[in-house]
Amino acid sequence: MDHAAFAESVRAEADAWDRSGGLPADVVRAVAEAGFLAADVPVRYGGRGWSPTELGSLCADFGAVCSALRALVTVQGMVAAAVLRWGDDDQRARWLPALTSGEVVAGFAATEAGAGSDLAAVGATFDGRRLSGRKLWVTFGAVADVFLVLASRGGRPVAVLVEAGQPGVAVEPVTGQLGMRAARIAHVGFADVPVAEVLAPPGFGLSHVVGTALDHGRFTVAWGCAGMAGACLDHSVSHVRSRVQGGVPLSSHQAVRAVLGRCLVEVRSARRLCAHAAALREEGDPGALAETVLAKYAAARAASVVAEHAVRLHGAAGIAPGSAVGRFHRDAAVMRIIEGSDEVAEQHLGGHALRGGS
Known part of the structure; x- marks a missing residue:
């Protein structure tokens, strides 16, 4: 089954996942068995070697059904991308097949009470052997088997892999939040937890390891938002065609058609910016990083605008x-914050414009 067919097969279940507050374990297994987890990882590590465009198409289809379903792909891919690029041979051999097969579910633990957009301010500490700190809003943190954690070692950022279930790891599930209710979000505490897995040397934890993960996350979130915006437009078109008011279908009202026209522009623009970012990534163009920020910013705004309409x-x-x-x-409101708020993205994009990025 391809990803479009898979997404369609579970569409009717998405509202129940939202109400119950969790993506069921059997759905996670089904996604893994279909080969949709970390699908861009090379085949030798259990992935499918998908291109950015192929990965983006998957996230658009999943985002058009359920943001939590797309988030599963996002977080698994973020951690896999960091391990692929910055792990050593043993770490790649150990973790990548487990991530692509779904043997382990990953959580990305960076945000703290005093370190949201400013991740350089993290308070979690790693002394070379043990980790202590508390992380917030960890997507799939309630069911994660391993966490990629950003901490500080001697004042220098470091990224470590920490297995769940150890003494000192405390998982606090979050429920009732505005959106992403099925994404098994949790706050996670680490109290003097033994750590044996470090990705890259201290000093590279934020700019390199976490930077790689965040870039991958922004890219998949962008495509998911484009899919969400498209789904909202489809729902609107179907509704106004069938809804009769004042003796005529809503679709015959000029004001309604104008709204649909604006929504179409938002959807098409977001999709094309995502496609452009994917093409640059495939070419290895250094401008892909900034174009990914632009695509995520535009697609998240598109999802929010079209969903509101x-x-x-x-x-x-x-x-x-x-x-x-x-x-x-509700989910679109969260997408305006996740992986960097509008205001943070605007600063990056302003710099891109000053460098001639028109």
Whole structure:
């Protein structure tokens, strides 16, 4: 089954996942068995060697159904990307097949109470043997088997792999948050936890290891948001064609058509920016990093704008329990924050413009 067919096969379940607050374990296994986890990892490590465009298409299809489903692919891919690029041979051989097969579920643990957008301010400490600190908003942290954790060693950033289930690892599931309710989000505490796995030397933990993971995350989030925006437009078109008000279908109202036109521009623009970022990544173009930030910024805004219009076009049905557009509207708000808020992205993009990035 290809990823479009897989996404369609689970579409009817997404609202139940949102209400129950978790992506079921059997769905995680099904995603893994279909080969959709860390699919861009080379075949020799158990991946499928997919191109950025292929990975993006997967995330768009999953994002059009459920943000948590897409987030599973995102986080697994972030950790795999960091291990692939910065791990040693033994670490790649140990972790990459486990990540691609779904034998282990990964969590990316960087955010802290005093270190959100400013990850250089992390308070978690690693003394060369043991890790202590508390991480917030870890996607799939409630069920993760291993965490990629950003910490500080002697004032220098370091990235370590920490297995869950050890003494000193405390997982606090988060429920009832605005969006991403099925993504098994948790706060995770590390109290003097033994660590044997370090990725890259101290000093490289943020700029290199975590930087690689975040770039991969932004790319997949961008495509997922483009898919979400497209799904909201599809829902809106279907609704206004069938909804009769004032004796005529909503689709015949000029104001409604104008809204749909604006939404179409948002969807197409986001998708094309994502495709451009993917093409640059495939070419190894150094501008791919900035273009990925641009694609994520634009796609997250598109998802938010189109979802808001979708809710308004649906009226009361858009905010009713089980409303897909209502769920997308909540998830889209989170996407404006995750992997870097609008304001942080705008600073990067301003610099890109000053360097001639038009």
